[in-house]
Amino acid sequence: MTDLPQPTPAPAKPRSGAQPAAPGPSPLPPVGDRFFRQLVESMRNGVLAITRDGRVVAMNEVAYRVFNIEPSPGDIGAPYTDVLHDQPDVVRILGTAFELQNLPNRAELRLKTSGKVIGYTLSHVRDDAGEVIGASLFFKDLTLVEQLEERERLRDRLATLGEMAAAIAHEVKNPLAGIEVMAGLLRRRLPDSPEAQGLINDIIAEAKVANAIVLEVLDFVRPIRLQVERTSIPQVLHDAVTTAERKASRGGVSITLNVQEQLPLIQADHHQLVQVFSNLILNALEALNGTGTIAITAVRGEGYVEPSAESRRPAPATVVVEVADTGPGVSPEILDRVFNPFFTTKPQGSGLGLAIVRKIVDAHNGHIDFTSTVGQGTRFRVTLPLEAGEGWLQ
Numbered sequence: 269m270t271d272l273p274q275p276t277p278a279p280a281k282p283r284s285g286a287q288p289a290a291p292g293p294s295p296l297p298p299v300g301d302r303f304f305r306q307l308v309e310s311m312r313n314g315v316l317a318i319t320r321d322g323r324v325v326a327m328n329e330v331a332y333r334v335f336n337i338e339p340s341p342g343d344i345g346a347p348y349t350d351v352l353h354d355q356p357d358v359v360r361i362l363g364t365a366f367e368l369q370n371l372p373n374r375a376e377l378r379l380k381t382s383g384k385v386i387g388y389t390l391s392h393v394r395d396d397a398g399e400v401i402g403a404s405l406f407f408k409d410l411t412l413v414e415q416l417e418e419r420e421r422l423r424d425r426l427a428t429l430g431e432m433a434a435a436i437a438h439e440v441k442n443p444l445a446g447i448e449v450m451a452g453l454l455r456r457r458l459p460d461s462p463e464a465q466g467l468i469n470d471i472i473a474e475a476k477v478a479n480a481i482v483l484e485v486l487d488f489v490r491p492i493r494l495q496v497e498r499t500s501i502p503q504v505l506h507d508a509v510t511t512a513e514r515k516a517s518r519g520g521v522s523i524t525l526n527v528q529e530q531l532p533l534i535q536a537d538h539h540q541l542v543q544v545f546s547n548l549i550l551n552a553l554e555a556l557n558g559t560g561t562i563a564i565t566a567v568r569g570e571g572y573v574e575p576s577a578e579s580r581r582p583a584p585a586t587v588v589v590e591v592a593d594t595g596p597g598v599s600p601e602i603l604d605r606v607f608n609p610f611f612t613t614k615p616q617g618s619g620l621g622l623a624i625v626r627k628i629v630d631a632h633n634g635h636i637d638f639t640s641t642v643g644q645g646t647r648f649r650v651t652l653p654l655e656a657g658e659g660w661l662q
């Protein structure tokens with residue numbers, strides 16, 4: 269160890285007032301109640317404070333925004349159970365504030381109403397005598413952090429799993445092609461046996477299904493390389509409808525395509541976007557099973573504003589495409605799993621369609637979400653940035 273010179277202790281400064289002659293900092297102007305209100309209001313975290321008898325003392329703008337509540341002048345002083353009526357999870361947490369000895373610190377909560385995740389700390393407010401006179405909730409919207417972590421995890425998983433899956437898929441592809449070809453040869457040799465013909469047709473059909481799954485796996489694990497070009501969304505959607513119809517028959521389903529006039533071209537990979545929308549249309553066709561409608565719309569959008577309390581940047585211009593069907597909807601218990609690789613509810617599904625969709629949308633710095641009502645239908649919304657600032661008009 270080297271000997272460091274000991275710092276000489278600075279002479280203790282006399283507290284202000286001791287030596288009136290010395291030039292010190294100018295005295296602090298009186299800080300009133302208003303200052304503390306502004307302090308809470310301008311915080312970039314959510315702040316909510318209640319009194320011991322359960323009334324709201326403070327609730328800042330971020331808190332209103334994260335909880336999705338319209339501010340109303342009567343909120344301050346009103347029972348928190350009324351103001352937070354639509355956020356039962358938060359009401360529950362605040363309700364424990366005066367019962368628990370050890371209050372939660374850095375805990376996390378998923379708001380059931382919006383799916384947002386908040387990280388929060390609950391504290392007591394005490395008076396000079398140490399009596400608990402209220403409680404405060406201090407929190408931050410972690411949704412974006414969670415999404416980023418999720419993407420990161422998916423990428424890690426794919427790096428190792430992907431290589432293996434790609435290798436296996438490659439190996440399986442050739443024998444499958446062999447089975448198909450040889451079954452075809454056999455079929456020609458047995459023209460007089462309808463029973464054998466039937467069986468062979470089944471073999472060929474099954475081999476085709478297996479092959480389609482293998483191709484999807486390869487698609488999914490392949491790292492994305494975008495061939496970015498000026499891309500016309502109407503052209504993409506047109507090609508996507510054709511592609512989807514090659515894979516599933518339309519039957520009695522009507523498909524409408526509504527594109528806003530003068531939709532700008534975007535910087536994107538045409539083929540990959542065709543895959544995105546053909547997968548969504550294919551899912552809609554499969555959900556409809558021959559009857560109903562699929563409405564596809566494309567409009568210019570204000571952009572996807574990231575759900576972070578801090579980002580106040582103007583949203584970039586985007587194109588928003590929606591694919592809405594009148595099918596049976598997605599049941600609530602699987603809502604958060606439909607994008608998972610290999611999650612499927614279909615007997616012959618690969619469960620990779622939406623995982624691939626998400627991967628491609630992510631690669632375009634876009635965003636995808638959906639809403640679904642059981643018995644009424646499902647609406648997927650894809651938001652894609654124009655990327656090159658204003659884009660080009662067609």
Ligand SMILES: Nc1ncnc2c1ncn2[C@@H]1O[C@H](COP(=O)(O)OP(=O)(O)O)[C@@H](O)[C@H]1O
Pocket residue numbers: 547551552555593595596597598606607611612613614616617618619620621622623646
């Ligand atoms: N439009 C839709 N309507 C109802 N359910 C859907 C729709 N799109 C997707 N799903 C659900 O999401 C699951 C996953 O879809 P996907 O990833 O495309 O895989 P797959 O189509 O192979 O099942 C489907 O099995 C289905 O349960």
Ligand SMILES: [Mg+2]
Pocket residue numbers: 547550551620621622
């Ligand atoms: Mg699918």
